[in-house]
Amino acid sequence: MPHSKLKKLKKFHSLRATLALAFLALSTVVMFISSGLNIYFGLLNQQKVIDAQQEFIAQKAARSVKEFVHSKFNILISCIDFTNMHGASPGEQKLALEKVLGTEPSFRQLMLLDPQEKELLSVSRLSRMVPIHLTDQIEQELFSQANEGKTYISSITIDQTTYEPLLVLAVPVTDVFGDVKGVLVAEVNLKFLWDLMDKIKIGRTGLAFVVDMQGYLIAFSDISRVLKRENLAYLREVHEFTTGNEAIHEGRAQISKGILNTYVLTTHVHLGTPNWALVVELPIMEAYETVLLTFTLSILVMIFSFILAIVLAILLSRRITGPIIGLRDAVKQIGEGHKAIKIDVTAQNEIGELATSFNKMVENLTSTTVSRDSLIKEVTKRKQAEEQIKTSLKEKEVLLKEIHHRVKNNMQVISSLLSLQSRYIKDEQVQKAFQESQGRVRSMALIHEKLYQSGDLARVDFAEYIGNLAEYLFSLYSADSTKIALTTNVDGVSLGINSAIPCGLIINELVSNSLKHAFPRKRKGEICIDLHRKDGECELIVSDDGIGFPKGLDFQKTESLGLQLVNTLTQQLEGSIELHCNGRGTSFKIMFGRQQ
Amino acid sequence: MMLTMNLFRQIKDGWKIRLLSFLLMACVCFIHCEKRSQKNKIYRVGILSSFISFAEIADGFKAGMTELGYLEGENIVYDTQIGHASVEAERQAADKFVADRLDLIFSFPTEAAVVAKAATQNTNIPVVFALAGIEGNNLVESVPRPGGNITGVRYRGPDNTVKRFEILRELAPDIKELYVTYDIDYPTNRAALAALRPVVASLGITLIENRVKTAAEIAADLQARSASGDIEMDAILIMPELVSQSPEGFSAIVEFAKAHRVPIGGAVLFTANLGAAFSYSDDFFETGKLAASLADKIFKGTPPGTIMVVTPDNYLRLNLKVIQELGLTVSEGLLNRASEIIR
Secondary structure (H helix, E strand, C coil): CCHHHHHHHCCCCCHHHHHHHHHHHHHHHHHHHHHHHHHHHHHHHHHHHHHHHHHHHHHHHHHHHHHHHHHHHHHHHHHHHHHCCCCCCHHHHHHHHHHHHHHCCCEEEEEEECCCCCEEEEEECCCCCCCCCHHHHCCHHHHHHHHCCCCEECCCEECCCCCCEEEEEEEEEECCCCCEEEEEEEEEECHHHHHHHHHCCECCCEEEEEECCCCEEEECCCHHHHHCCCECCCCHHHHHHHCCCCCCCCCCCEEEECCCCCEEEEEEEECCCCCCEEEEEEEHHHHCHHHHHHHHHHHHHHHHHHHHHHHHHHHHHHHHHHHHHHHHHHHHHHHCCCCCCCCCCCCCCHHHHHHHHHHHHHHHHHHHHHHHHHHHHHHHHHHHHHHHHHHHHHHHHHHHHHHHHHHHHHHHHHHHHHHHHHHCCCCHHHHHHHHHHHHHHHHHHHHHHHHHHCCCCCEEEHHHHHHHHHHHHHHHCCCCCCCEEEEEEECCCEEEHHHHHHHHHHHHHHHHHHHHHHCHHHCCEEEEEEEEEECCEEEEEEEECCCCCCCCCCCCCCCCHHHHHHHHHHHHCCCEEEEECCCCCEEEEEEECCCC | CHHHHHHHHHCCCCHHHHHHHHHHHHHHHHHHHHHHHHHHCCEEEEEEECCHHHHHHHHHHHHHHHHCCCCECCCEEEEEEECCCCHHHHHHHHHHHHHCCCCEEEEECHHHHHHHHHHCCCCCCCEEEEEECCCCCCCCCCCCCCCCCEEEEECCCHHHHHHHHHHHHHHCCCCCEEEEEEECCCCCHHHHHHHHHHHHHHCCCEEEEEEECCHHHHHHHHHHHHHHCCCCCCEEECCCCCCCCCHHHHHHHHHHHHHHCCCEEECCCHHHHHCCCEEEEECHHHHHHHHHHHHHHHHCCCCHHHCCCECCCEEEEEEHHHHHHCCCCCCHHHHHHCCEEEC
């Protein structure tokens, strides 16, 4: 898994936010489901109500339109019946027709025809200059219908002068036996139907219009569209009427594009006679106003509930996580070193118990921390004391070094004084004594030099010391290093000052003896100095391949100061000394320092 | 703070939803503001007419607008310029309407409509006319599609003049000489006379035409006829124009007709109230209401030139008192056809 992805997975999520979101999500889901169901069923119920209302409005409007046409027929029939049209004189017939014309403003022309389709008389609102004549509009179907005793309704025509829609109605004139004796024809100005349509109110903003069987607009509030002879068969509702598919929506109002090219809730009613349909359209916004209102209210309630849920989610999550966050903050503070932390325990639940336990833990921790603090103080004190000691030791080391340095200098001064003094001594024996003393002082000074040069001021590295001492002695006794070789074999032995000075003096004495006595007459040879530890003791062997130790001479009882010093110093070292003379020089073996 | 930060972090990735929500809200606000501005718009309408007697049309127009939801002082204001003495004064009033950039000019009758059309020729200001003859004056291109920025309620024109003559002849069948007096420059007279002349001639009646320019000329001609002793007329037919129906012109005609017992066939409806035997014309108030419906369509966005010119209904007003004073017989049929009878 890539590092970044791992990091993303481990991103911090606030417990409070998570709880709040969880609560919010839960309440929102419940709220949306319940509100959604409420809205859905409300919509279904409302749809039924709207369908019923639309149907009722359409039927009412259709009745008005139907009555308009039927009233025209009734006027004509009444005129025929009450004036005895068949038996009346021409004067009476004309007067009757003029009365009808005066009574009904929608009648533009009236004409009485005999059974042979001949014009008997006519009355008109128009002047004689108007080219339209009623006889021009009469179709053969009118007579066939009239002869069968039926009324007749023509299709719509448009007056090319006034552009008004006209309709021809015909009613058979019969005698008392019902025989057809003529036809009363009326030209009706449908503009009056428009006035009627204007008065039909479909809701607040709804509209109604009438179409004929071909889908042509007959009546509508927008007169210009009617006068244009607009065909509305492209509208779904009109199409259903013109094609006879009226059972498609089973009387239910449907949503489709309306005459104003907007979406409307629409339905139509077939008028029967005349063969027209009245279409009712109600804008969707108005039709579903109640639904929209309910929906809007539901949405508002949902929004309010959502806001309330947010607030409650925050409050609840705070209430739940408050003590936990308090615990976290307290732990953080303790981690940062604050000890006087206490959580106020209010909840009587698991979190409350946790807070109580935490407070106890803090108390215990505080007491533990107090012990630790005193310990830290003690350690600090000791460290300070140690530092002081170290400083003091350092000072003492410096002082000791200085002492050793001064001792060495003083001894060097003594050695130099002895050297200077010896130059004024003529006696060879005395001069030798001075020389030997100078060597002894020098061997001790060298010890002090090595001491203050060493790291611990207590022990002297004898490998380096022996080399330096031998070099000095070679120089002191003017030994030719090309003839007398010096071999040192020292295994990293270091000695304390108590052993170092006696040991150094012993080496000084024995090497001086070798240089003075072992190689007479510029004899070639070798001086070996071995120092190593053996079985817990230091073994010092100073040997040469010179002429050897004089026979019969007891080195432990000799008058020689040097050998006396060697014996004394060996004793001082609590060691032992052996002399080995095997004919090939002299070898002193000194064992010392068992405890060292 | 932490909660807010986390919430913000958790919805951070939903920028598309937020952007969509923002755009949706912006659209809703825009539509709301648009609707609000439309709803709050105050329409300014100029009403132009030369003749105070036609003021009823303006009343009808205002009543119609009120019915359609345009309340004067709230969402519509009118600048009414009625009663201008001359065409030039009308033209100036129309020019002022154009300069004021009104939302619509409502003008009547024919002359004012022609002036309004000319004044708004190169503008987008719509013109709705009423009681205007459309024959022979290029006021509209056609009845179904008037074109330009104009539409309105037409005056029926020539056929109305002929019909008035027919009604006059029903009242006075023995007419041999028919007197007409008219402004030779009035735009509708030419077409009306062109229709009238053959009809009158076909019935063997002599049409006596008195062409004038002022009401004073009418009075002078009638005085001259009175003075001559032979008035040479059996009836007077009022033409649908201004001079003969102006207060001065018509009162001279009525005075003359009374003195010589000559029936007057009036045009506009009020002439029957002022001494004509009848009047046959549009109802001014209804005409104004019809014009209001056209103005409403224009305000709702329909281009004026596509709104069909409306033809109003005619009303026959009989003054039975005058008819009886003249000793004329009115048929029962005519009485039945009358919209209103003054007794």
